[in-house]
Amino acid sequence: MTIGISGPVDLKLLACDLGSENLPDTNAFPLVSHLINALLKRGYKVIAYTNSGTITEPLVLHGHNLTVCVARTKPQPGRRFFRYEINELKNLMQQHPADVIYAFWTYEYAWSALKSGIPTIVSIHDIARKIFLTQCDMFRFVRLIMNKIVTTRARHLAANSSYTYSQLSKSLKKKTVTLNNFFTSDIEDTVTKPEQKENYIVSVINGFNTRKGVPLALHAFAKVREAFPDVNYHLIGVDMEPDGLAHAYAKQHNLEQGVKFLGPLVHDNLIQLVANAKVLLHPSREESFGMAVIESMVVGTPVVGGRESGFIPHLLDHGKAGLLCNVYSADEVAAAVKKLLSDDAFARDVAAYAYRFAQDNFSEEVVVKQHLELYESIISKYYPQRVRKETALEEGNF
Template sequence: MTIGISGPVDLNLIACDLGTVDLPDTNGFPLVSHLVNALLKRGYKVIAYTNSGHIEEPVILRGTNITVCIAPTKPQPGRRFFRYEIQELASLMQQHPADVIYAFWSYEYAWAALNSGIPSIVSIHDIARKIFFTQCDVFRFVRLLMNKVVTWKARHLVANSSYTYNQLSASLKEKSVIINNFFTPDLEQKVNKPLRKENVIVSVTNGFNTRKGIPMALRAFARLRKDFPALEYHLLGVDMEPGGLANTYAMQHGLEQGVTFIGPLGHDELIQKVANAKVLLHPSVEESFGMAVLESMVVGTPVVGGNKSGFVPFLLDNGKAGVLCDVSSPDHIAAAVAKLLTDDAFATKTADGAYRFVQDNFSEEVVIGQHIKLYEAVRSLYRSEGKAAPVIEAKAY
């Protein structure tokens, strides 16, 4: 079976030689590349469909059992409802067809897969409605409409968590299954676990807005500094760079003391910084899953997250694998972080419990089998003309 993966592929994370030194920059998301690698490792042929704003014509890369099809993009795609991007991706899918396509997010990558005519599965990784309500702008309205069209057109949906599944309408639930995100077995091998943690707390987030919660986290850190004057706060991700939106906000409100604005990093460097920190503070008010939380749990850094922040409470085993708090309150956030900073035994117990929990529930070995079973079911369905779709019970794995 040849499996198509449509989404933001980070080419630098693909675990094979793609035959070129100068790989074009793409809109990469590590989980997409990890899925590609997991399928290759199990002997499947993979065709990855992605795009780049740094090319003018499609680029085709080939490696052992993998073909990567990269479509060009144009500036300001939201103004055009991503029509150009959808058309270019769908064209590549038709020229380089797979037996079944698994598409990440319910937007342009999925819309292109549905237009290709190839049996497709749409993986929902966020709640467009909730994002629009917290980031009410034209771009998010376009995304909301795209999500409506894609989820309506799709015959097969995957929710990346039980929380995401529970946000769907009754009609969408009928054609959905739950397959959680996962972490790769080599994640621990990428980090050198420190003998002693740095006197640092860290947040990993992409985007500076009220939904991501960084303004509240900065206020909480200012309170923490009163009791822990040597403590540092490192901010990683998009908009967290020096001079970026988070930095500007902090300076405007006198909250920059002790804060290091780092910004985006390569995945290996980022996860090492998380492993070195005493606490990962995840102040997001809503998450469909929470990959930063999951990876922190794997590398042994205890997590503080929101007690009503989407899937985060479930990912933290309802407080058994992390510390939950009200992320709308700087005082509550500060108290939760302080609990881990002042009690080494509690911090170690929390980190150890988190590690066991994610190994049992979110490892690649646990999750990839569910993916393959679904791909085979969808391919069989489309090969059996006139037969009804198999009923796959929605459950949280």
């Protein structure tokens, strides 16, 4: 079985020598690369389809059991409904076909896979309608239309959490399964768990807007610091860099004290900072999953998250694997953080339960097995003669 993975692949995270030291910059989401690595680790052949704005010709890279096809992009793709990007990816898929394609997000990576004619599973990782309602601009409108077209045309959908599934229409639910996001099996090997936590809390958030909750989190931290004047707050992610949007807001509202604006970081550095923190504050008001939360659970840092923030309550086992609060209230957020800061034994108990819950439900071993079962079921529908032949060979009936 040759598995195609279409999405924003971080080439530098791939556990495979692609025969080139000068890998192009690509749109990147770590989970896509982690899934590819997990499949390679289990001996499967993988073809990855991604794109880059830094190449002048389509690029095909080869490694052991892995082929990476990199398509070109052009500036301002939303103005063209990503037509150029979709056709570039589709052409590479047809030139280098897989047996089945698992496509991340309901936008250009999935649309191109559907147009390729190859059996495709479209993975739903966000709720386009909700995002558009909170970020009402032309780009998000284009994404909303793309989402509608892709989910309607797709025969097979996979929601990344039960929350994402719950937001779908009845007609879409009929062709959707739930495949949770997962954390990698080697995440614990990349961090050194501290004997004693350092005196700061941390948030890993990409995007400074009301939906992500950082403005309120800054106000909540000011209240935390009234009780714990020596504690600091590390902000990691896009828009969290020095003199970025979050920093400008903090200056404007006199909320800079004790806050370190770190911006985007290499994942290994990011996860070590999370492991060293006393609390991960996740102020987002809506999450289809919550990768920062699950990784914090795995590295032993207790989490504060939203009581009604999409999948977060489920991820935190309804308050057993972390503290849930009203993330619309700075007072409630501050109270939850202070509860963990004031009781080390309680914080350790919460973190220990969270670790076990994460291992049992969201580990690579658990989730990738579900992926493989889905891929095989789709292939058996589209290639029944080949499946019967392979079964006969395995049984010696030839």
